[in-house]
Amino acid sequence: MIFKCCEWALYHLVINSENLTYCCQSFDKKLTFMENYNGELVDIDKYLKDREIYIERCKSGNYPDVCRDCPTLEERDWDETPGFIDVSVSNRTKCSCDCIYCIISGGGRSDIKKELNTRKVWDVKPVLSSLRDRNMFKNGCHFIIGGGECAEYPKEELKWLIDFVFSINGSIEFLSAGITYSDAIKKALETGETKLKVSVDAGYKKTYEKIKRVKGFDSVWKNLKKYIQAEKKNSKALVTIKYIIIPGINDNLEEAKEFIKKALSIGCKSIEINVEFFWMNENFDKPITQNLKDVLIYFNSLKKQNVYFSGNINSHILNWLKDNLN
Numbered sequence: 001m002i003f004k005c006c007e008w009a010l011y012h013l014v015i016n017s018e019n020l021t022y023c024c025q026s027f028d029k030k031l032t033f034m035e036n037y038n039g040e041l042v043d044i045d046k047y048l049k050d051r052e053i054y055i056e057r058c059k060s061g062n063y064p065d066v067c068r069d070c071p072t073l074e075e076r077d078w079d080e081t082p083g084f085i086d087v088s089v090s091n092r093t094k095c096s097c098d099c100i101y102c103i104i105s106g107g108g109r110s111d112i113k114k115e116l117n118t119r120k121v122w123d124v125k126p127v128l129s130s131l132r133d134r135n136m137f138k139n140g141c142h143f144i145i146g147g148g149e150c151a152e153y154p155k156e157e158l159k160w161l162i163d164f165v166f167s168i169n170g171s172i173e174f175l176s177a178g179i180t181y182s183d184a185i186k187k188a189l190e191t192g193e194t195k196l197k198v199s200v201d202a203g204y205k206k207t208y209e210k211i212k213r214v215k216g217f218d219s220v221w222k223n224l225k226k227y228i229q230a231e232k233k234n235s236k237a238l239v240t241i242k243y244i245i246i247p248g249i250n251d252n253l254e255e256a257k258e259f260i261k262k263a264l265s266i267g268c269k270s271i272e273i274n275v276e277f278f279w280m281n282e283n284f285d286k287p288i289t290q291n292l293k294d295v296l297i298y299f300n301s302l303k304k305q306n307v308y309f310s311g312n313i314n315s316h317i318l319n320w321l322k323d324n325l326n
Contacts, residue, residue: 004075005058006067010051011085011138015127017093017119017147039091039122041130048082055080083138084131089161090147091124093117097149097177098213099199101246101276104147108213116148125160137168146175151182158184166192171236173197179216181223189230189237196227197272199242203258207250225266232267240270242310243299247279251291256298264305273299274310296321 006023014021020034020042033050034042055078057063067073093104093116100108105116131137143165150158151174162184165172171193174185178198188194198220202208205217224241231237241263245251263271275292288296299307300321309321 001059001080002075002077003059004061004073005055005078006070006072007074008072009054009067010078010080011083012087013084013131014088015091015124017091017121039124039127041127044131044134044136051082082136084136084141085138086142086144087128087137088144088146089124089128092121092150092153093119093148094121094152095148095177096152096214097179097216099177100211100213101244101278103277107278125157125164128161128164132164132168137170139169141165141168141170142173143170144173144175149177149180150174151176151178151180151185155184158182162188162192171195177212177216178220178223178227179214181219181226186227186230189227189239190233192234193236194234195238195240196231197240197242198224198227199244200224200259200263201242201244201246202250203255203260203262207255211246211249221262221266224268228267228269231269238270239268240272241268242272242274244274244276245292245295246276247283247289247292251289251295253294253298256295260302260305260307269306271302271305271307272310273307275313280313 008023012022014023016037018035019037022033033047034040054064063073095117098108098113102108102113105112143161145153145158145161153161162172172188173195174188174197176182176185176196176198178200185194185196189196200208200220201211202217208217208220209215224239227239231239243250243256243259250256260271273296299309313321
């Protein structure tokens with residue numbers, strides 16, 4: 001049936017350390033369906049009932065207030081069959097990196113970071129197994145493993161997650177800082193439908209350490225080279241190196257060119273460009289600086305080197321890109 005609805009609400013599951021939600025805006029409590037979460041098994045029957053109520057509200061145009069003006073609402077012929085096509089596993093929050101733009105720690109707040117690195121962790125395996133037993137994962141379901149640093153997950157747990165995803169014919173995507181090397185991630189790149197995304201955000205060590213607030217610049221590039229060698233063994237694998245532009249820090253051509261030089265030198269086939277989330281939110285209605293324009297123009301000129309802009313860049317920057325770079 002054709003109606004206006006949200007793909008996230010119908011088909012997505014976000015497993016956070018303290019809640020289960022269906023929405024990308026997981027910090028909003030109105031968008032969770034299990035709060036104060038501690039690894040309890042999901043009440044599937046309740047979830048299905050709530051999902052049905054949501055669908056009926058969408059069909060009648062009576063959207064929840066938090067969804068009413070959301071840009072993800074889309075009018076199309078929806079498949080109403082229940083089942084997840086996308087699952088984010090973020091129950092672990094420990095990460096040895098300390099990015100100044102970290103969304104999870106509120107823009108790199110040290111007090112939140114300390115709490116995240118010491119937070120009690122519950123076991124995600126029974127939760128995922130119970131969902132599988134109720135046939136809640138659609139064929140080819142995409143799993144994103146993030147939260148804290150996925151390469152710092154206990155080795156046996158990470159291996160279990162990879163085996164689980166491949167056992168249900170799913171695909172897996174790792175969100176990593178790349179400082180800690182993981183043999184399990186390397187093997188996943190060699191064997192299954194696997195993506196790895198690593199944000200380096202700098203061409204020089206000094207800038208990297210200012211952004212990440214940890215050492216490890218040389219290690220990241222060495223690890224990325226190993227991962228890319230693994231990627232070459234599997235046509236279904238892809239390693240993406242990201243450059244998140246942070247105005248005032250890395251929005252200059254010298255830094256950007258050095259980053260691209262390093263990425264291409266290790267054989268990277270996918271380079272993603274984004275603009276820092278908090279800066280975008282605070283400056284969405286302000287003119288773009290010349291430095292930012294120059295860097296965006298430079299990255300846009302590298303399409304043939306598989307350099308592309310992230311789909312979640314703020315609309316005013318996207319509009320500027322469309323008006324000036326096409």
